[in-house]
Amino acid sequence: MTEDLQIQPKSQFELSSRHSFALPAACEQLIEVSAMVQLPLLGWTANTLILGEGTNTLFIENFQGRVLVNKLKGVSITETEQAFLVSVKAGENWHQLVIQLNQQGIYGLENLALIPGSVGAAPVQNIGAYGVEVGTFITAVEGWDLINNKPVRWANSECEFGYRMSKFKRPEWRHILITSVHFSFPKAWQPVLSYKELSDLPATVSAGELMQRVIEVRQMKLPDPTKLSNAGSFFKNPTLSKQQADKLRQAHLHLPFYPQPNGQVKIAAGWLIEQAGLKGFQLGGAGVHTNQALVLVNNGNATGEDVQALAKTIQTTVYERYGVMLEPEVRLIKAHGLAEAL
Ligand SMILES: Cc1cc2nc3c(=O)[nH]c(=O)nc-3n(C[C@H](O)[C@H](O)[C@H](O)COP(=O)(O)OP(=O)(O)OC[C@H]3O[C@@H](n4cnc5c(N)ncnc54)[C@H](O)[C@@H]3O)c2cc1C
Structure with missing residues (x-):
């Protein structure tokens, strides 16, 4: 025995x-x-x-x-003259929430449709897509402090939202279990159509049509994780100083770049990986997706070490070629917990 x-x-x-x-x-x-x-x-x-x-x-x-x-569940909705106030328990599914709100005439999250995952994780990396970030609509995040055994609540201004970032992503806050997220959606809704894939839509587009377009674009571009296992964009798009970005663009004329309000420049990690010749590259059971170089996939028999080795190969190759170090967007878990580096 x-x-x-x-x-x-x-x-x-x-x-x-x-x-x-x-x-x-x-x-x-x-x-x-x-x-x-x-x-x-x-x-x-x-x-x-x-x-x-x-x-x-x-x-x-x-x-x-x-x-x-x-797995905490529940959605509650109230309204003021100006806005809908929505409180959602962290275990609700994100995409289902987007659909539910849209059907109830509460708009704002259309560009974030079909992002997989739970509501509680949405503030952690301030999920974003097609010109919209969730932090714009969050008024407060509630959680449970597992060390001090008490409830905690942070207003939007205390969440430190940034590009794929918030305070909750930092190691010193990993003892906070987010229990609910509070949103405010202005009743005066404006579609965000700034991204190329949405720019042909008329300014009069309905929120339902916009959401449908986002779903179609994502279904075309990204592998469905229930059919081909993946975790979406593996790396963040690097943000460079203007000087660094200009230098890179002189050498690589077609490099897609996106000037940021703070003067920095975001460049497309997927482009760097593709131009480095790694689209479709396989290592063990892991591979770079054949249509979307920013997505790494498990071809069915990959191990964690395979994905790690592939991601390291990409990092090294891109660095040697462009002098840019790609940073994982995906949360890396090793034997003793969250790891910052591959
Ligand atoms: C096909 C695909 C496409 C994607 N597209 C996008 C995209 O367009 N934009 C985007 O931003 N992301 C995208 N992602 C990434 C992912 O969908 C989001 O990061 C999502 O918010 C993760 O939710 P989750 O519940 O699965 O989080 P998990 O993977 O379970 O957790 C992610 C992190 O959040 C922490 N966490 C989760 N829940 C809580 C909680 N309740 N309290 C405290 N910490 C918590 C975890 O500890 C971990 O560090 C994509 C992923 C896939 C697979």
């Missing part, structure tokens, strides 16, 4: 069905948090990882710790 116990693997809870890369991975303990009354009982250990739907998470190896999966 003792012998049996000794040979039991330490990592017993499988995680491959809990993240969209679907890599073989496991953890030592897994708790689904579906009721607020569970929160005070959870406590804190340094090897705790909070997970939503796992669509921005790469398990490089088995996680030697405890995973808390957010």
Whole structure:
């Protein structure tokens, strides 16, 4: 009996069905948090990882710790003369929320349709697409402080939203389990059509038509993670100083670039990877998607190490060619938790 116990693997809870890369991975303990009354009982250990739907998470190896999966559900809506106020529990599905609000005549999130994942993860990296970021509509984020065992709440101005960034993404806040997100959607709605893929739509486009276009564009451009396992854009688009970007553009005339309000310039990571000849490149069971070079995929039999090795190869090749170091957008999980670097 003792012998049996000794040979039991330490990592017993499988995680491959809990993240969209679907890599073989496991953890030592897994708790689904579906009721607020569970929160005070959870406590804190340094090897705790909070997970939503796992669509921005790469398990490089088995996680030697405890995973808390957010399953808190509920949506409540009130209104003022000017705006709809929407409070959503963190375990709701993001795309379902976008659809539900659109159907109820509450507009603003159309450009963020079909982004996979949970509502609670949306503020973590300030999800964004087609010229809109979720932080624009967030009034407050509520959470549970697992160390001090008490509820916490931050107003928008305290969330430090930036490009694919917020305070919640920083390691010192990883003991906060986001429980709900509060939004305000102005009743005076304006479509955001600045991106090339939407720019042919008339200014009179309805919110429903805009949402439909975003869904179609995304379905055309991005692999469906339920059919080809992936975690969306693997790297962030690098932001360079104007001087650095100008120098790069002199050498590479077709480099797509996007001037930012702060004077910096964002360049397309996908273009760099493609021009470096890596589109479709395979390493072990992992590969660079054949249509969208910014997306790495699990071809069915990849391991976390395969994806890590592929991502490192891309980083090195792009750096050697363009002098630009790509930074992962995907959250990297190693045996002892979140890792900042590959
Ligand atoms: C095909 C595809 C397309 C994508 N397109 C986009 C896009 O256009 N724009 C974009 O911004 N992202 C995109 N993503 C990334 C992903 O959809 C988002 O980052 C999403 O918000 C992740 O949600 P999740 O619940 O799956 O998060 P997870 O992967 O489960 O977690 C992500 C991070 O958030 C933390 N976290 C999750 N829930 C909580 C919580 N309740 N409290 C505290 N921390 C928490 C986790 O610890 C982790 O660090 C895409 C992904 C895929 C697969």
